[in-house]
Amino acid sequence: KLSAEGDSEEFARTVRGGLTSALLIVIPIMSAAFVLAGEGVSILYLRGKFTPEDAANTTAALLPILAAMPFFGVTELFSRMFYSKGEVKLPMLAALTGIACNALSGAVLVNLGLCGISAVGIANAAGQIASAAFLLVSAAKRIPGLMDRRFLIDILKLVLGGVLVFAVCVLIKAVIGSDPFASSFFTNVVKAMVIFLPSAVIYVVYAKLVKLF
Numbered sequence: 001k002l003s004a005e006g007d008s009e010e011f012a013r014t015v016r017g018g019l020t021s022a023l024l025i026v027i028p029i030m031s032a033a034f035v036l037a038g039e040g041v042s043i044l045y046l047r048g049k050f051t052p053e054d055a056a057n058t059t060a061a062l063l064p065i066l067a068a069m070p071f072f073g074v075t076e077l078f079s080r081m082f083y084s085k086g087e088v089k090l091p092m093l094a095a096l097t098g099i100a101c102n103a104l105s106g107a108v109l110v111n112l113g114l115c116g117i118s119a120v121g122i123a124n125a126a127g128q129i130a131s132a133a134f135l136l137v138s139a140a141k142r143i144p145g146l147m148d149r150r151f152l153i154d155i156l157k158l159v160l161g162g163v164l165v166f167a168v169c170v171l172i173k174a175v176i177g178s179d180p181f182a183s184s185f186f187t188n189v190v191k192a193m194v195i196f197l198p199s200a201v202i203y204v205v206y207a208k209l210v211k212l213f
Contacts, residue, residue: 012146015081015139020154022073024212027162028203030069032196035169037062038180039188039195052181057117064121071125071132078135087142094134102127157210161203168199 033040037059046055075098079091106123109115115122140147172195180188207213 008144012143012148015077015143015146016148016151019074019077020151020158020212022077023070023155023158024207026070026073027158028165028200030066031162031165032169032199033069034063034066035166035173036192036195037066039183039192042180042183042188043185043192046181046185055181060116060118061121064118064125068125068128071128074132075128075135078132078139081139082135085142090135090138094131094138097134098127098131101130154212157212161206161210161212164206165199165203168202169195172198 038055041055041059041062042052045058046052075094079094082088082090102123105126106119109119109122173191176191176194178187178191180191183191
């Protein structure tokens with residue numbers, strides 16, 4: 001509606017708010033999931049013929065994909081934004097850019113024998129980052145005032161919040177110190193809760209203190 005009415009300032013404010021709100025949730029979840037990937041994979045799959053080695057390989061492939069979660073959120077939001085403005089070619093070009101980057105990086109890593117099973121996740125992450133970068137640059141050029149100073153400061157606060165969650169999770173996990181691929185289902189569930197819940201509380205307090213909501 002705002003796009004159709006030509007209210008570029010309010011449209012930019014709405015897009016900034018949407019992106020900030022999305023990243024407010026995605027970034028801490030990504031940070032915690034990155035630390036708890038082994039526990040998560042073990043909880044979901046480590047049973048029957050799915051061995052600890054399979055779980056470790058799945059985790060290795062998953063980690064780069066988790067790191068790209070915020071970029072996926074950027075892609076989804078800006079794709080819908082451009083659709084609302086009737087600019088359907090840009091999301092398509094962004095998708096093609098991501099596919100090309102995914103294929104190229106995957107081919108290079110596999111042919112050079114680099115990163116092992118992680119190459120699959122790295123290639124996927126490279127594609128997500130490329131798509132997000134394409135749309136972000138396109139949006140900055142077409143929407144006046146989108147990247148204002150306050151928005152960039154909020155993004156920095158969100159990144160620092162993600163680092164805080166990551167650090168807290170790593171610290172608690174180091175204290176607990178057990179191998180997720182050698183632990184039982186129940187142990188991994190308890191570990192995940194013990195590690196995640198304190199970091200979530202700390203993040204909420206941090207977000208409140210720096211006025212992210």
